[in-house]
Amino acid sequence: MKRYNPKEIEPKWQKYWDENGTYVANLDSDKPKYYGFGMFNYPSGAGIHLGHAKNFTIPDILMRYKRQQGFESYSPVGFDSFGLPAENYAIKTGQSPRKTTDDAIDSYRQQYRSMGWSMDWSKEIDTSKPEYYKWTQWCFLQLHKDGLAYQKESMQWWCDQCKTVLADEQVIAGKCWRHDSSDDPFVSKKSLHQWFFKITDYADEILEATDQLDWTPWVKTAQKNWIGRSEGASVKFKLEGLDADGGEIEVFTTAYDTIYGVTFMVLAPEHPLVATYAQHADNFQEVEEYVQTAIRKSDVDREKEKVKTGVPIEGLYAINPINNQKIPVWVADYVLMGYGTGAVMAVPGEDARDYEFAKKYNLPIIYTTEQQEFVDYSDIKSKPKNYKLANSNEFNGMNFSEAKPKILQKIVDEQIGESQVQYKLRDWLISRQRYWGAPIPVIHCSKCGAVPVPEKDLPVELPEINDYHPSGQASSPLAKVTDWVNVDCPECGKQAKRETDTMDGYVCSSWYQFRYLDPHNTDQAWKVDRADKWMPVDFYNGGDHATAHLLYARFFTRFFHNKGLVDTPEPFKQMYFHAKILASDGTFFSKSKGNGIDPLEVINSGYGADALRTYIMFIAPPDIESPWNNDGLPSCYRFINRVWTLVQEFNQSDDKENIKADEILKTVHKAIKKVTKDIEQIKYNTAVAAMMECVNGLYKIKETNLYADRQNWQFALESIVQLMAPFAPHAAEELWHDLGHEDTVHIDHWPEYDESYLAEDKLKLAVQVNGKVRAEIEVATGLTKEEIEKKALSQDNVVAHLDGRLPTKVIYVPNKLVSIVVK
């Protein structure tokens, strides 16, 4: 009998699929489309790990299932290949990033193929190739044309190890997203002239659309939190004292309903008016010192400080415009310049932070609610939502919800402020002072300013260089390549210089969902009708990048939608966020611990890709973190092997009597129903369990019936092979051919179940007495309620437990149980 040997059949079918273009999608097909993939990744020299295996197997199963169902299923593949590791390696060894990246990609191609993923290699993309980044640069120009790409001088996060600036989103708990382990230093700030994308223009649009998305719920919440919209008011406070008379300070507040409780004002140390006014203050020296210390500290250090600090600007007062109260002005680093106006109206009676500050510096406290018993921090935080106002003139006694809009109205009517919306989201900083990225297509001319490179001159290709060290004061190695830097201005023709910064890698991955649809197009980034047909992506899977990447991709897609380049505004219809596989001790895999599992090793050990794929999905639901268990892996190998054995035995069997065995059909149709439903819901673990159960059932049937019922066995085996095909594509293909087929099982072959085979003719019902199961009865489906109850009541053990008493109540739950109640 032919034995199951993954080492033999897996390469064989991989070759066959390649040669036959089995997974090459026809993007102009008349079939209904299905478009899905896992977040592409950076090809590192280390090769793929279990995380990659999970990331691509999750969509692969769904894509294969859809392909079998008759969809034109497009699983694209590509590499996000610009990035720092290749460049850092180049600095160390002098090897060009192009070379090391190409080598890594070659090795990835091999590894991806070994996993049996149904990717369309004819449309592969690679973001570091000029054919790709030409269009990344084109995207930049489109945004620039619409005023959404601009330059400004600003303080930015700087990672000393990456030697580049970082976007806010790339700073995680105060550290660089690439250097966030405990021994890495915190990021610092540098003031530089940088390029930004104006994503804030889209904040509202993106935020509003978030709720309707079919995405993993917490990812949606993360998006919303990141945008951080708050509605409030900006209010102007006039200044008095020192030389400030006539000046004013604007504050942003969401709690304008507490405006009668303002007892002081706080400015961020960086606030420009601090320097203006403090110089006249008696305590100028003190303020100056405080400001200098605060500015030197990073935001992170400032946020870490438990105890609030601050200094008054002595002699400077602000006038609360609502009641003309004169209040002191303080400087404190708990107020951040980056949000709102960098100035806060402090209401210690109603705000915990202000309260803490007021207590420490003995500032007055006015409560604006009737509940004045709040005495500490936590009381103020848990302030009830429906309180009544106090100490608020005409609003006293009014309910919070009623007073709030009225106070805003008063602020607006008296022209002391206006309603305003604030976002935590900042514009996206895209400049990177590095070599291995897409050059920003701009030429700086002393006469014409920053001139975009004309589209016809794209791509601005990366020159080959030998020295990859960043050049001097925070600029990219490109700055040293003078014959590349010096060009003529496209507008006036005079000598000018190229921009030497490259783009953040996230720019490349913000639009790849479009390029996948038209990867070889040399005339345009993509054909619009292609995008109209194929967008949005039906299924997008990832296990990382829950905020930044998705936000950026949504921004780009909305922008292109508004430009008429795609008819859908959202890139990803369903976004699935899977959880990590943990090491067997429940901790995370880590390079330093060296406890990683190499998928290729698992495959080559003889278990094969099919067992690995199936097992990864069988351990737990994909969105639950669960530990890897080496001893569990053989379970899925065994399962495949059991199907294999059935097919081989069936083929060799000479039972030709055709004795009917209808339970075969029941067993199989049940599995078809369950597996179909579970795959749709990405509950792959129970789908695998259902297949195992079905195969166990077939083994039982085989014991008595052998293979006598030829026709039903043929159907059963074909069905189970079709069901397992998304999980174990190689074995399924081999068995499909063993069952007499010459086409591939992977296209247009998904079994359908027939509900009529699922009907039971007998039912097992539990019989409970006072809530405890005391007997089990088997009844024919046609019996009436009375007949069933009668049978239940006559069971020996039921009679025993009734102990002569009459039931007070009998409840019959159809198909489930009979519940008898006695007193």
Added chain:
RNA sequence: GGGCGAGUGGCGGAAUUGGUAUACGCGUUCGACUUAAAAUCGAAUGUCCAAAAGACGUGCGGGUUCAAGUCCCGCCUCGCCCACCA
């Protein structure tokens, strides 16, 4: 500190959303095949009890219900995300 989620056998995890808790698998034990082992096939496996009967059993304590892993109230523990955003 805020938000969200989770706690079920020795282990990973099921449970049609209020209806026989522990599907499927791992592990363990026993049996078949074998000179033997591996592989394979079969049986058993929540706890207490020799077994049946029974009792107990889904983090802890209450409650609703004929019936609670599932619903309600109060705790405990763990995980993730956000975190001085005015």
